Amino acid sequence: MSKALLFAWVGLLLLLAGSVLITALVPGPAYIGLNIGFAVLMAALIFTVFMKLRSADGLLRLFAVGALMWLGFFLLFSLADFLTR
Amino acid sequence: MPTMNTMTSAPAEQFDDLDQQLRADVMGMWVFLATEMLLFGSLLTGFVIFRIQHAAVFADAASHLGLKLGSINTAILLTSGLTVALSEQAVSSGRRRSAFSLLLISIVLGVTFLCIKFYEWYIEYTEELMPVLGLPFRFKGEHDHVAELFFNFYYMMTGLHAVHMIAGLGVLMVILMQIARWSEPGRVTRQARIGGLYWHFVDVIWVFIFTLLYLLRS
Amino acid sequence: MSTAAPGAWPRDHYLSSGWSLRAWLLTTDHKRIAWLYTASITFFFFLGGLAALLVRLELMTPVGDLLSADFYNQMFSFHGIVMVWFFLIPSIPATLGNFLIPIMVGAKDLAFPRLNLLSWYIYTVGGMVVLIALLTGGVDTGWTFYVPLSTLFSNSAVVWAVAGVFVVGFSTILTGLNFIVTIHTMRTRGLTWFRLPLFVWANYAVSLVMVLATPVLAMTLLLIAMERLLGIGIFDPALGGDPLLFQHLFWFYSHPAVYIMILPAFGVVSELITCFARKPVFGYHGMVISLMTITVLGFLVWGHHMFTSGLSLYAGIVFSLFSFLVAIPSAMKTFNWTATLYKGRITFHAPMIYALSFIGLFTIGGLTGIIVASLAADVHLHDTYFVVAHFHYVMVGAAVTAYLGGLHFWWPKMTGRMYPEIWARVAAVTLFIGFNLTFFPQFLLGYLGMPRRYQTYPEDFQILNVMSSLGAGVLAVGYLLPMLYLLWSLRWGAKAPGNPWGAKGLEWETSSPPPAHNFHQPKRVTEPPYAYHEYDD
Known part of the structure; x- marks a missing residue:
């Protein structure tokens, strides 16, 4: 169990290093997606391992996904306005 | 959120058993975290909208933030996440001493994060990049008004995050005292679990703040 | 059905443990906290009502004569802020919900x-802060706090009002959180999800909205306060910011907030209709599905408040479409209520009169909602009295009527006393007449083009405005009457038996008033909800 925590921590630091290196070494808007992807992976690691969502009951996972989905609604619909004006 | 004045083995009076109580406590924390997600999320969404609209100016403004200090701070915070998780584990398996020291390390890391953050703000203040309370704002670049919008978001987000860090440190200190006293191991386990959830969540928020504000500079 | 069979109170009930101030202010009993809330929201209801009365008095004449223009602006703003956040949003969940949900799920x-107690204290603090705003100069931004008016131009006590609403939001969040966790984890044995009363389902749905929407309001208000206090302007167009972002944030909360007000009312009315028609709710599963559908759809329609603000046409079309879609589950509910009445053995007790009023008023409110949801019509009707009438039909005509109906229905359970039936029927009918007299003329005024929030108007509009103001007087009687006779019944009402209506549900299986932990023995549920058919056999 604590092995999983340590692995997650190493993974987080590697992802962080990767993301910072992308920004520092290869600047360009093309890599924005990569930065955001790394952030999502880091968040997923914290959620599943540190916050035990992996072993939690389905309901808690539903709450977490639900809150994200609601944020998605907000982003999607308000962007729909700003981008088509 | 656990109820006070309960015996070690007895659940609070509204519950049938301890399992039910733990389940309710953890679920309550997750529902609370969902509200936190929407609180920060609405601000981040606003940022994303303007980041798309004013892409060039925001990228330019982002390059004025300290990448080195920000990266170090992120690493510190992620490490504190590990120590909190390890401490939770130690509490639940009854290893009181290691639980105590791991949590103490977490608190030190958290305080370090805040100190570095304050130092960053101080640097930005000396560079006149703090458009708060009518302070002078001198941005070396085009569209300094739009850059000011970027910094408005920056102070709003990092400020609110710092407030949450301070609250989180308070929670960790309470748990630390409970571990020191160790009068009700069952209750301390519950508290560590719930307090840990909060701490980890504040880490997640920071990961997104760091990525969106510090890293997207082109 | 035996309405007035004299009841005998149990020796021990939740009120017998003491009447000291301490026993009330430090209680953790959900039933006592429900009373704390009832007292507080009644106070704010009459305060907000007073402001509305001043507005209506001013509008008796076409010229501004009774109030100064500034004071008029403050009064409609104060009316909106108080009624929305300090009465309507906590109304049913924090009072009836607080009292009944643990009992309905068979929990202690x-x-x-x-x-739960903390959330009442937070509510009280928020209320005090808003009163400070009133005393230190008042707010004239309307309840919506639109920027840049509220950030750059209004030099009134905006920060106080914003702070009060910000604070009260946390009380809403905590109530919602408490309900969600309780309904998930504390249902008694045999009480499956599809055996839950619709009142519990409605409060579950509303809790989801509270938890998901209120934080966005908190952030919006925080940004206003930060701009005014620290100069951190996110919505400031001079900085490249966009006031429309404020409207997006605000309505992402405030449209779902309308559902915070109406969803619990749906729950109450379902309970009343089924009991006084002596029939199970028609289409129970459909009722649950429509509740949850409204909950989700309610989050996808906020842009219909912004059709004339410069929202993009394409976004407008999408928001308009989703707004129309809300009509489907709403109509489903209305059809199911009327189908429940069909071939029922209906008795017209006061709660039933309120419930039937609800159906009528909600139908008018809902149908006019479809009119304002269409893009083209809304350009004409936006910011007119048509909109004012529409949302009052839903939020007051429907939600407050349901609240009063529920209060009467569960009054014997909550107090152990019967209310005077004759007076209650008179009040319910007065309310229905007064409400329609007040707000129906406003549909006509709005259609003719009278804008909201103006102190003066052309003389042609005077007859309809006078009708509306007179109706407000009748409406005030309809609200004051229950206040009087319900207080009277606390002391002189007949003692209520455990189940005066012969109703189904766990709350009727315990004594009136219930014991401190709701039941003496843990309950086990073995039948579906609303098994009224056994009375017919």
Whole structure:
């Protein structure tokens, strides 16, 4: 169990290093997606391992996904306005 | 959120058993975290909208933030996440001493994060990049008004995050005292679990703040 | 059905443990906290009503004569702020919900009783702060706090009002959190999800909205306060910011907030209709599905408040479409209520009169909602009295009527006393007449083009305005009457038996008033909800 925590921590630091290196070494808007992807992976690691969502009951996972989905609604619909004006 | 004045083995009076109580406590924390997600999320969404609209100016403004200090701070915070998780584990398996020291390390890391953050703000203040309370704002670049919008978001987000860090440190200190006293191991386990959830969540928020504000500079 | 069979109170009930101030202010009993809320929201209801009365008095004449223009602006703003956040949003969940949900799920209390008490204190603090705003100069921004008016131009006590609403939001969040966890984890044996009363389902749905929407309001208000206090302007167009972002944030909360007000009313009315028609609710599963559908769809329609603000046409079309879609589950509910009445053995007790009023008023409110949801019509009707009438039909005509109906229905349970039936029927009918007299003329005024929030108007509009103001007087009687006779019944009403209506549900299987932990023995549920058919056999 604590092995999983340590692995997650190493993974987080590697992802962080990767993301910072992308920004520092290869600047360009093309890599924005990569930065955001790394952030999502880091968040997923914290959620599943540190916050035990992996072993939690389905309901808690539903709450977490639900809150994200609601944020998605907000982003999607308000962007729909700003981008088509 | 656990109820006070309960015996070690007895659940609070509204519950049938301890399992039910733990389940309710953890679920309550997750529902609370969902509200936190929407609180920060609405601000981040606003940022994303303007980041798309004013892409060039925001990228330019982002390059004025300290990448080195920000990266170090992120690493510190992620490490504190590990120590909190390890401490939770130690509490639940009854290893009181290691639980105590791991949590103490977490608190030190958290305080370090805040100190570095304050130092960053101080640097930005000396560079006149703090458009708060009518302070002078001198941005070396085009569209300094739009850059000011970027910094408005920056102070709003990092400020609110710092407030949450301070609250989180308070929670960790309470748990630390409970571990020191160790009068009700069952209750301390519950508290560590719930307090840990909060701490980890504040880490997640920071990961997104760091990525969106510090890293997207082109 | 035996309405007035004299009841005998149990020796021990939740009120017998003491009447000291301490026993009330430090209680963690959900039933006592429900009373704390009832007292507080009644206070704010009459305060907000007073402001509305001043507005209506001013509008008796076409010229501004009774109030100064500034004071008029403050009064409609104060009316909106108080009624929305300090009465309507907590109204049913924090009072009837607080009292009934643990009992209806067969639990001893909510999952977090101390948090429940805390949320009342937070509510009280928020209320005090808003009163400070009133005393230190008042707010003239309307209840919506639109920027840049509220950030750059209004030099009134905006920060106080914003702070009060910000604070009260947390009380809403805590109530919602408590309900969600309680309904998930504390249902008694045999009480499956599809055996839950619709009142519990409605409060579950509303809790989801509270938890998901209120934080966005908190952030919006925080940004206003930060701009005014620290100069951190996110919505400031001079900085490249966009006031429309404020409107997006605000309505992402405030449209779902309308559902915070109406969803619990749906729950109450379902209980009343089924009991006084002596029939199970028609289409129980459909009722649950429509509740949850409205909950989700309610989050996808906020842009219909912004059709004339410069929202993009394409976004407008999408928001308009989703707004129309809300009509489907709403109509489903209305059809199911009327189908429940069909071939029922209907009795017209006061709660039933309120419930039937609800159906009528909600139908008018809902149908006019479809009119304002269409893009083209809304350009004409936006910011007119048509909109004012529409949302008052839903939020007051429907929601407040349901609240009063529920209060009467569960009054014997909550107090152990019967209310005077004759007076209650008179009040219910007065309310229905007064409400329609007040707000129906406003549909006509709005259609003719009278804008809202103006102190003066052309003389042609005077007849309809006078009708509306007179109706407000009748409406005030309809609200004051229950206040008087319900207080009277606390002392002189007949003692209520455990189940005066012969109703179904766990709350009717315990004594009136219930014991401190709701039941003496843990309950086990073995039948579906609303098994009224056995009375017919």
